[in-house]
Amino acid sequence: MSRTAAWTGYATSCGNTAPTSCSFRAIPRPCFSVRSSPTSSGHGWDTSKPVCAAATSGTRTPKRSSDVHFAPTAGARENLLSDGVPAQSIHVTGNTVVDALLQIAAVPHEPADAVLRKALAEGRRLVLLTAHRRESFGAPLREAFRGVRALVDRFDDVVVVYPVHPNPNVRSAAEEVLAGHDRIRLTQPFDYLDLVHALRTAVLVVTDSGGIQEEAPTFHTPVLVLRDVTERPEGIDAGVAVLVGTDARRILEQGSAVLGDGDLLSSPSSARRGASPGAAAGQLAAGGGDGTGYPNPYGDGRAAERIAGIVSDLVHGRVPTTPDWVAPA
Numbered sequence: 001m002s003r004t005a006a007w008t009g010y011a012t013s014c015g016n017t018a019p020t021s022c023s024f025r026a027i028p029r030p031c032f033s034v035r036s037s038p039t040s041s042g043h044g045w046d047t048s049k050p051v052c053a054a055a056t057s058g059t060r061t062p063k064r065s066s067d068v069h070f071a072p073t074a075g076a077r078e079n080l081l082s083d084g085v086p087a088q089s090i091h092v093t094g095n096t097v098v099d100a101l102l103q104i105a106a107v108p109h110e111p112a113d114a115v116l117r118k119a120l121a122e123g124r125r126l127v128l129l130t131a132h133r134r135e136s137f138g139a140p141l142r143e144a145f146r147g148v149r150a151l152v153d154r155f156d157d158v159v160v161v162y163p164v165h166p167n168p169n170v171r172s173a174a175e176e177v178l179a180g181h182d183r184i185r186l187t188q189p190f191d192y193l194d195l196v197h198a199l200r201t202a203v204l205v206v207t208d209s210g211g212i213q214e215e216a217p218t219f220h221t222p223v224l225v226l227r228d229v230t231e232r233p234e235g236i237d238a239g240v241a242v243l244v245g246t247d248a249r250r251i252l253e254q255g256s257a258v259l260g261d262g263d264l265l266s267s268p269s270s271a272r273r274g275a276s277p278g279a280a281a282g283q284l285a286a287g288g289g290d291g292t293g294y295p296n297p298y299g300d301g302r303a304a305e306r307i308a309g310i311v312s313d314l315v316h317g318r319v320p321t322t323p324d325w326v327a328p329a
Contacts, residue, residue, distance in 0.1 A: 068314060070307050072096075072298060073234050073327065092324035093306040094299030097211070101218045102301040104196050111194045115187035116161055120201060124159040124183070125259070127151075128202040130209050131226055132165035140246040141170065144226050145177035147244075147251030148206060152183050154252070155259050160184045161198065204258050206251070213241055217296045222258050224251060234327070238297035295328035 069085060071077040072095035080090050111117045119126060129148055131141060152160055164174050164186050178184045190198065199205065200219045205212060208226040213235050216223045223241035235241035244250040306322050313320040 068310070070303075070310070072303065074324075075234055077324075091306070091310055091320065091322065092326075093310075094301075094303035094325040095214060096299075096303045096307070097214055098218050098296060098299030099301050099304045101196060101199075101215055104193065105200055105219070109193050109197050111197050113163070113187055113190055113194050115185045116190070116194055116198060119159045119161050119185055122159060124157050125155075125204075126198065126202045127158055127160045127204045127206060127255075127259075128198045129160050129162040130165075130205075130207045130212060131162075132167060132170050133208040133227070134169075136208060136226065136246055137169040138173075141173045142177050143248050144246035144251060145173060147246075147248030147255075149178060149181060149184065150248060150252045151255040151259070152181060154256060156183075158183065158203075158259065161187065163187050163190045163195075165189065204255065206255065214298045217241070217298060220296075224254050224258070226251075234297040238295070238327070240297060297327045300325065 067089060069080055069090045070093045071080055071090055072093065074092055077090050077092050081087060111120065127148075131144060136144065148160060152158055160178075160183065162174060162178065162184065164171055166189065174186055179186060196215075199212070199216050199221055202216075202221050204224065205216045205221050206224045206226065207213070207216075210230070210232055213223055213225060213230065213232045217235055217238075217240040220240075223235065224244045225236075225241050226246055227243060228245045230236065230241075230243060236243060242254055244254050303325070306325065309322045310320040313322075
């Protein structure tokens, strides 16, 4: 959801959706664009990679209307520069979603979803599954689910919880392939507190969600991405996520390495793009699940603090002195 507020002649907006574009047309300058995803302000995506066309519509207006851009990562900054945004107007702050996640996770929470509660009480290792993308409907989604089912069959100490998207195309595939397995639990979509709890406690996340690719690394939970490309490459580059597409064999191979049936490699670079699938998944296993391991490539929980400091300086006519956030190597 795009959020826009105006005060004393200034405006700030967070998001890259059509509402943001519409609101920016009506707001007098100066404007501050808070980019809470690792995509560029304005166009929003790395144009060298194929992405869903719907995601790019209407996203140039914030770039053209904003005076200051808060990029979550160095990669997002590069996208902005390639889109013609002046370097002096860009500040790398980290992703505000990491701030929110850490605040939410600090509050004790008992899951509201009964299926999640029961799965956690059993003492098995939790694998969280989410899948809903339109391009996977039909045979690709069923293929991905077969890979997940095979993974559960291989590890008898694992339970999969899947909050199923209500779209009939998703639900029918889930019921056809996954239903009936005693360690695959289908349930209703989680509220956000339950989702955060599941991300914290899972040893592995299997997802096609863009947001979850950013959220899971906050809790050092490795991610298998059910897509062939992603607009969030930082996680892939850092070795906290690996692309598996919807190929059942790749899901089984990568998931097995994460869960302990593969060679664990110590070099973070082994999971970067271009590494072999087994090597990538091996590095994921070395980092995940217990709050230790690889650093978060999306932020450190201080993005809002940096943004507030920069905005305060600009509003009061001062030159901002807040340094850019640099992701740990």
